[in-house]
Amino acid sequence: MYLGLDLGTSGLRGILIDDAGLVVSDAEAGIFTSTPKPGWSEQNPSDWIHACTRVIAKLRADNASAFAKLRGIGLSGHMHGATLLDAEGETLRPCILWNDTRSANEAKTLDQSPQMRTISGNIVFPGFTAPKLEWVRSNEPEVFSKTAKVLLPKDYLRFWLTGEYISDMSDSAGTSWLDVDKRQWSETALGLGHMQAAQMPRLVEGNEPAGELKTELRHAWGLSGPVVVAGGAGDNAAAACGIGSVKEGAGFVSLGTSGVLLVARDAYGPAPETAVHCFCHAVPEMWIQMGVILSATNSMNWLSSNLGQPVEKLASMVPDSIARPSSITFLPYLSGERTPHNDSHIRAAFLGVDVASGPADLTQSVMEGVAFAMRDCLEALKSTGTSPTNLMAVGGGARSRFWLETLATVLQVPLDVPKGSEFGAAMGAARLAICAANNAKPGDIMKPPKIQESIDPRNDLVEPYEREFGQYRQYYKALAPLAGG
Structure with a gap:
């Protein structure tokens, strides 16, 4: 048996799979996020441990005999987080x-050094790890002076599981300290951020062994043999492993909470001027290029909270098939935006709201606004020479056929809907565990799922949606100067 643990922003999910990749059991536990000031977003690392303990307890309770056969654990997690430890390993x-924007000024300063983009292959975004440490250095100097190690969220979970400071290439590529081409820490990039290599974890590929489960945890969990912990991956690279996107x-x-348009590449091809992310993949000699928006389903969660109606009810207010674009335009910039704008100041807006507008109208406009933002990502990817002919559709928002048909029409790309539901980051983490425990080749384990259906663009509606996309872009240009972007 193999365990995939995915540390998400809102909770931790664990799935237990067998050698054939079939899910035997799964469990989830929620995690609280604190927002003490505007633009701030924090979590207590001890909450990740408590969540993991609850997940393990449920998995054991549901199927103790299967869990007792555990041989490997894979880890996935939200990227870019800054978990600071002292010399004794205490937080x-x-x-x-990742969605904290307090270090916008520090990010801008780091990004102005031409060496940073050359080394990291990316813009230094405010959400990345390096500018966060610069903010701590300037605003919490006592904390900075005591920082012996900096770990990404899933790697703090690994530290608790194994006692070792280790990270993988894909997650570390989002720090701005990694030479993404050479797949190693850059002394130059670290120095520009007033950091040292000794403060970094050891690096491995995501499919490689990265420690063993502590003896005390093995005994507490009823396990007799050794359990390998794989290098794992940042959440998007793990999702790519889970859905079989490991080939050019x-x-x-x-x-998902954020929106991602990702393509696997077999060569390093950075284009930071487009705000497209270029990271290492979780498997050797592969990279990923992706456009990222900060609020996808989170936009629906925000609407739900403010209208006082569950997301499911709002989604049920729109039909299964699209008929025409909404007369309302929604800009989904609730926390600023990454691709293609790299704008931490811009904020969300509804334009064209009428006295007759109701919850269904607002829901449609939110779904369309997210689709238009994803189209911005696609155009940025195209400018790098990447032009996908079809894409898998995943994430919580993919349960809405209306949203998928909107997205396919706006992107003008067919969307394949996988059969089943177990192909996300937790599955990718579990697949990496299989590789690490058995020295298996990633290509042999990470097969694409069967396709349930393919949703084609509505050719009869491409033109009207194209006009609305043009207007959407004009609204951003008009509002950005007013927001200080």
Whole structure:
């Protein structure tokens, strides 16, 4: 048996799979996010441990005999978080998360050094790890002076599981300290951020062994033999492993908390001027290019919270098939935006709201706004020479056929809907565990799922949606100067 643990922003999920990759059991536990100031987003690392303990307890309770056969654990997690530890391995402050924008000025300063983009292959975004440490250095100097190690969120979970400071290439590529081409820490990039290599974890590929489960945890969990912990991956690279996007040109569009349009590449091809992310993949000699928006299903969660109606009810207010674009335009910039704008100041807006507009109208406009933002990502990817001919559709938002048909029409790309539901980051983490425990080749384990259906663009509606996309872009250009972007 193999365990995939995915540390998401809202909770931790664990799935137990067998040698054939079939899910035997799964469990989830929620995690609280604190927002003490505007633009801030933090979590207590101890909450990740408590969540993991609850997940393990449920998995054991559901199927103790299967869990007792555990041989490997794979880890996935939200990227870019800054978890600061002292020399004794104790946390020094809450983890600053990926969607925290407090370090915008520090990011701008780091990005102005031409060496940073050359080394990291990316813009230094405010959400990345390096500018967070610069913010801590300037605003919490006592904490900075005590920082002996900096771990990404899933790697803090690994530290608890194994006692070792280790990270993988894909997650570390989002720090701005990694030479993404050479797949190693860059002394130059670290120096520009006032950091040292000694403060970094040891690096491995995601499919390689990266420690063993502690003896005390093995005994507490009823395990007799050794359990290998794989290098694992950042959440998007793990999702690519889970859905089989480990070959040149294979890709997916994800409607999760954030939105991602990802394509696997067999060569390093950075294009930081486009705000497209270029990271290492979780498997050797592969990279990923992706456009990222900060609020996809989170936009629906925000609407749900403010209208006082569950997301499921709002989604049921729109039909299964699209008929025409909404007369309302929604800009989904609730926390600023990454691709293609790299704008931490811009904020969300509804334009064209009428006195007759109701929840169904707002829901449609939110789904369309997210689709238009994903189209911005696609255009940025195209400018790098990447032009996918079809994409897998994953994430919670992919349960809405209306949203998928909107997205396919706006992107003008067919969307393949996988059969079944177990192909996300937790599955990718479990597949990496299989590789690490058995020295298996990733290509032999990470097969694409069967396709349930393919949703084609509505050719009769491409033109009207194209006009609305043009207007959507004009609205951003008009509002960005007013927001200070």
